[in-house]
Amino acid sequence: MNAIEAKHLVKRFGAVTAVNDVSLTVREGETFGFLGPNGAGKTTTIRLLTGVLSPDAGDVRITGIDIHRHPLDAKMQMGVIPESSTVYGDLSAEQNLHLSGQMYGMPRALREERIDEILSQMGLNEKRRNPVRTFSKGMKQRVSIACAIIHRPRVLFLDEPTSGLDVQSRRLVIDTIRRMNEQGSTIFLTTHNIEEANTLCQTVCIINKGKVVAQDSPERLKKMFDTTQSVEVSFDRTVTRDLFAAEGILRAEPYGDKWRLYTDNPDRVLKYLVGRAERESIGIMSLTTSGPSLEEAFVHLTERA
Amino acid sequence: MMEVPLFLRGIFVVTGKNMRLYYTKPPVLMFGLLFPLFMFFAFFVGRHLDLTTFFPAFLAMMLFFTASSVGPLITPWEKREKTYERLLSYPVTQDSIILGDVAAGAIFGIGISLLVWIASVFFVPVAVTNPGLFVLAFILGTLSCAALGVLLASPASDSPPNVMIFSNLVRFPLIFISGIFVPLQQMQGWGLALAYCSPLTYLVDLFNAAMSGTSAFSPFVDCSVLIAVSAGFILAARVIQKRNMMKGM
16 A cells, blocks of 8 residues: 555645645655755645645545545544644643644553653653753754654654754654654655755655656666766865866866766766876875766756756 | 544644643733733722622623633744644644634633632622523633634734734723623613624623523523624634635645
8 A cells, every 4th residue: 555645736825836736656664755946845745745734636645545535534644743843842842742642642651651762762861851942953853753753653754854953963863764664654754955865765756846857766866867977086285167177077066175077978087187187296185986966866857847 | 434533632632732831821811811800900999889780791801801812822822833733733623723722712711710700709799590591601601702712813823912912902892892891771872782793792691691680681692692603703713714724834
């Protein structure tokens, strides 16, 4: 059975069509990445999928249940971490989790057992009785995730879960997503972080201007653009962009203390760089080639639409 | 499918959440408790009025202010704190949220007004000639006033102060045209016509019927009007909030 099935979703806000005939399928147990530039319609789509908004056309099934006909049954199957949504600041982490558990109809004993377990996993045990308003952004996000997984949902929706978090909190969130997936939950993840989607997701869907422009595995998406490979090089001194004005180099971009050169012929670029460096007595500190990236596929797909 | 038990549980949990979070918020204490007390002191104290005669009207005013003070705060507060979207993603519907908000307002109104009534028994010789009607007045009064409070919160806004100001713009005029300070029997012309339009008039009348046994309308009319306006307020809140959701969060 498919965990999520959306068919021909349309959502208009006045004259603006935020979601335009979006169809997607997420298999049970899959981690599904939903990518798109700002304003592409990611958050509106996730709100339609989770029953927060009603579509103007189309339908959504969560584990086979039509969410707009049977919203409560469908919502029982899922946990949601909305974008920039917080938990109740006046309540403690523990009280927020109790409230969330009550919403899902969990008996008190089971709630307490799960709360102990989740707060330990999330590193919040010591501050479980403190009001959430005193927490850092990362800690609030951990409480938010804990509230969404307390009932062990079959489908977990996360809208930009790692946006603006420090490294430790980000790792904790990623580990939690992995663990939930290993335990059988289907994950629907929107993110701006392409690398995150590349490493976490079995399927990636790219949306642009309200329309799905691609849906496939990250590797297959990359192969759609295998004419664009890259060479990363760093030198022992600062060089200007002029150095890369050569045949075969399609684009040169500074990349930290390195340069990333996009090319359809890495062999030619490598030979050019070595020759030029030798002629001008520039030391090469590092030189690597890489295949097409998901980021490159994303840029191509969202620029051409 | 088990939608009905889930729906009822949603109302219950939302009510509990509202009671825990909003009863002690400053706007609720200010507009729900202090204002009616100030109004009581301003109009009834030191004016040699027969407090026994005016007590039903005072109780109706207290109930009106308390029950209608919680509703206007909840949705704007949740939208401002960005907890509203999370709430909607739980197994609840907009209808269960609305009914949970009404229930929280009604329980607040009943609780505070009962306390005021019990405390008043020691100072004012108030009698209840029809206890059944008195209980009915409490229930229908809190329900209609709490439903009004939720309706007042329905226009799309994430600013609690704006909604509280708007709600007071509606609530204050109502207490002056509803037979609280001037008994209905003494009203004439436009004043009387306006009084007929206010649901609070029928609540004051119902308390009069329950406590002193005299009323301008039959208790059946008072109860029917209060039930109708409660249903009307809840339906209007539902329509407005659904329309808002069609426009986005």
